[in-house]
Amino acid sequence: MTALAARRRHPLAAAAIVLLGLLVTGVAYAAVTPGRAQATTASADDVAAGKKLFLANCSTCHGLNAEGRNEFPSLIGVGAAAVDFQVGTGRMPLQATGPQAPKVVNKFSEEEVKQLAAYVASLGPGPAVPSAEDVDxxxxxxxxxxxxxxxxxxxxxxxxxxxxxxxxxxxxxxxxxxxxxxxxxxxxxxxxxxxxxxxxxxxxxxxxxxxxxxxxxxxDTPPGGVSLGAIGPVSEGLVAWAVGLSLLVGCAVWLGAKAS
Amino acid sequence: MSIDQSHGHPGSDVATTSEGGLPERFENPGLEPHRHRMADVDPKAAKRAERQVAALFGLSTLGTILFVVAYYAVSIEGDSWAEIARQLRISTTLLGIGLALATFGVGAGAVHWAKTLMPDEERIELRHPMRGTDEDRDAALDILREGSAEAGIGRRPLIRNSLLGALVPLTVGPAIVLLRDTGPLPGNDLSTTFWKQGLALVHDPITDPEGLGRKIKPEDLTIGSVVHVLPEGIQAEEVEHPLDEIAKAAVLLIRLNPDDLDEVSRAGAYEGIVAYSKICTHMGCPVALYEQQTHHLLCPCHQSTFDLKQNCKVIFGPAKRPLPQLAITVDDAGYLVAKSPFTEAAGPSFWERG
Structure with a gap:
């Protein structure tokens, strides 16, 4: 402590303090800011492998350079997140034309999805695949x-x-x-x-x-009992009218019938 | 008492044939012969019915016991909401079953008892004539006339008139005052909203920690972004009916490619960002189902569909008017603000809408 105190008037002391302050602030800021960086770092190999996969599976519609045409959107700038979602849920490659691409079983391995995402992400900046902390x-x-x-x-x-x-x-x-x-x-x-x-x-x-x-x-268990699909008044109304009303009608018929 | 005696003129109901081939009057067929029930003739069946009634009453007793036991035995406390919900579900189910058995058992037992064991011979009771005798009617009239003469209401017009003067205000006056309390008339409330020129567009304060609502900059929105926005200060304390105001002023802010907009909507847009009333012009449901690719807005209640590319024109469904656009611009600090209030009434149509 005395050695430090003795040097506190050294010409470089102020610079050292400022440097220390900046370092502490920087580290603290990095610690409290959630990581926005790419969740997985893509290597050049991934991009090259992804391009191959892209040419084989996606380029028919989206174009050889992912530039898109007509109703097929350009994939430049959609980011790795879009690829991970569309391919990861099996929506792409599109299996049949229709109003909407349904969620189906994904045919690609995790590694292949990552490579495809790396290639598309390399075409232009876009949203990255979220980190594990982002979705915790x-x-x-x-x-x-x-x-x-x-x-x-x-x-x-x-x-x-x-x-x-x-x-x-x-x-x-x-x-x-x-x-x-x-x-x-x-x-x-x-x-x-x-x-x-x-x-x-x-x-x-x-x-x-x-x-x-x-x-x-x-x-969580729904506190209201049987959820009937939890789709709201349609299924609840159906049960109330079909089951509830039949029971009431049954009671009324019984009330009106004569005993044998 | 037999049915023939009741009519007093046996034989007068003999059918006489009219022109149509149908008898003019039908003979009263009287009651069907009484049919005895099983329990009336067979003591064993009666005993069985008795046991059934007793069983239904017993079921009711069990239901009540179940209700009381479930009320005390099932705790609806827990460490987490999930656990409370689970306990609550068990408790509600048991209480419901118990109460249902208790009430249904009593009712069904009573009905079964009445239907199987209580006497069921048909009986006829005749109606008495409604009209009084002529002597009674005259006597009543005499009393009224005498009373009126004794009160002297015809001889003393001052009393009669002052009584009328008391009774007419007593009935009419309070009616007017009370009916007035159902007001006030809406005035131009239906035509105006909270939006004013220069008022900032903010996120719904309900999801905001400070409860103020974050202001929005144009660069916060990417193409395809949708934000549910309210006017700044709509939940301030001095606002008298904030929920009424929100119900009229809710707006959907959407950014799309400026080239997709037509001339009219581009005039009220800011760099492709458009703001439209969120309240359906049909019945006032929130129109918030935005399809990013077709730029259609769908109302979930009656499927009215509005096309953002054509200034929210109705392209399907029962709505009759396009959603009104809120013209927007940015203020000096770069936040999105209203350029002017709505130029027409937001929400469902109403009679006096100009």
């Missing part, structure tokens, strides 16, 4: 998530995320069993009919809240 439901607030979900998502996906109909055969899919990563990616990329919810309109913390809410809806 335990860091989310369920009740806040439910508010955000009801304000922004429930109109299409239903209050419980069970999905619902849109126009002309399109639909908002059921969110049950969708991985948190895919939920996150859908929000930032806006696949198909879905709007984009970037980090300014729904902050990363709010996205985590939504993921936590969706998990809670899936795992």
């Amino acid at each position: 439901a335990s860091k989310g607030d369920v009740s806040k998530g439910s508010l955000i979900f009801r304000t922004n998502c429930a109109m299409c996906h239903n209050f419980n995320g069970k999905g619902g109909a849109l126009t002309q055969g399109k639909y908002a899919p059921n969110l049950e069993g969708v991985t948190p990563t895919h939920v996150y990616e859908a929000m930032v990329t806006g696949p198909q009919s879905m709007p984009v919810f970037n980090d300014s309109t729904i902050t990363p913390q709010e996205k985590r809240d939504i993921i936590a809410y969706l998990q809670a809806v899936e795992t």
Whole structure:
């Protein structure tokens, strides 16, 4: 301590203090800011392998350089998140034309999806695949998530995320069993009919809240008893009218019948 | 009492054939012969019915016991909401089953008892004539006339008139005052909203930690972004009916490629960002199902579809008017603000809508 005190008037002391201050601030800032970097670092090999996969599986529609044509969108700037979502959920490569690409079993390995994503991400900057921390439901607030979900998502996906109909055969899919990563990616990329919810309109913390809410809806016991698919008044009304009314009519018939 | 006696003129109901070939009057066929029930003739069946009624009453007792036991035995407390929900579900189910058995058992037992064991011989009771005798009617009239003459209401017009002066205001006056309380008339409330020129567009405060609502910059929105926005300050304390105001002023902010917009909507847009009333012009549901690729807005209630590319023209469904556009611009600090209030009424149509 005395050695340090003796040197406190050294010409370089002020510079050292400033440097130390900057270092501490920088480290502290990096520690509290959530990681926005690529979740997986893509190597040049990944990009090359991804290009091969792209040419074989995607270029028929999206073009040899992913430039798109006619109704097939350009993939330049859609980012790794879009690829991970579309290919990871089996929606792409498109299996048949129709109002909407359905969720099917993904035919690609995890590694291949990563390579494809790396190639598309190399074409232009776009949203990256979220890190494990970004989609950690335990860091989310369920009740806040439910508010955000009801304000922004429930109109299409239903209050419980069970999905619902849109126009002309399109639909908002059921969110049950969708991985948190895919939920996150859908929000930032806006696949198909879905709007984009970037980090300014729904902050990363709010996205985590939504993921936590969706998990809670899936795992928690509904206090109201049998949920009847949790799709709202349609199934509940059907049961109330068909079962409830039949019972009442049955009672009325019994009341009016004469004993034998 | 037999049916023939009741009519007093046996034989007068003999059918006489009219022109149509149908008898003019039908003979009263009287009651069907009484059919005895099993329990009336067979003591064993009666005993069985008795046991059934007792069993239904017993079921009711069990239901009540189940209800009371479930009320005390199933705790609805827990460490987590999930656990509480689980307990609540068990508790509600048992309480419901118990109460259902208890009430249904009593009712069904009583009905079964009445139907099988209580006497069921048909009986006829005739109606009495409604009209009083002429003497009674005259006597009543005399009393009224006498009373009126004794009160002297015809001789003393001052009393009669002042009584009328008391009774007419008593009935009409309160009616007017009370009906007035159902007001006030809506005035121009239906035509106006909270939006004013220069008012900032903010995120819905409900999801905001400070409860104020974040302001929005144009660069916050990417193409395809949708934000549910409200006017700044709509939840301030001095706003008298904030929920009414939100119900009229909710707006959907959407960014699309400026080339996709037509001339009219581009005039109220800011760099491809458009703001439209979120309240359906049909029945006032929130129109919030935005399809990013077709730029259609769908109302979930009756499937009215609005085309953003054509200034929210109705392209399907029962709505009759396009969603009104809120013209927007940016203020000096770069935040999105309203350029002017809505130029027409937001929400469903109403009679006096100009």
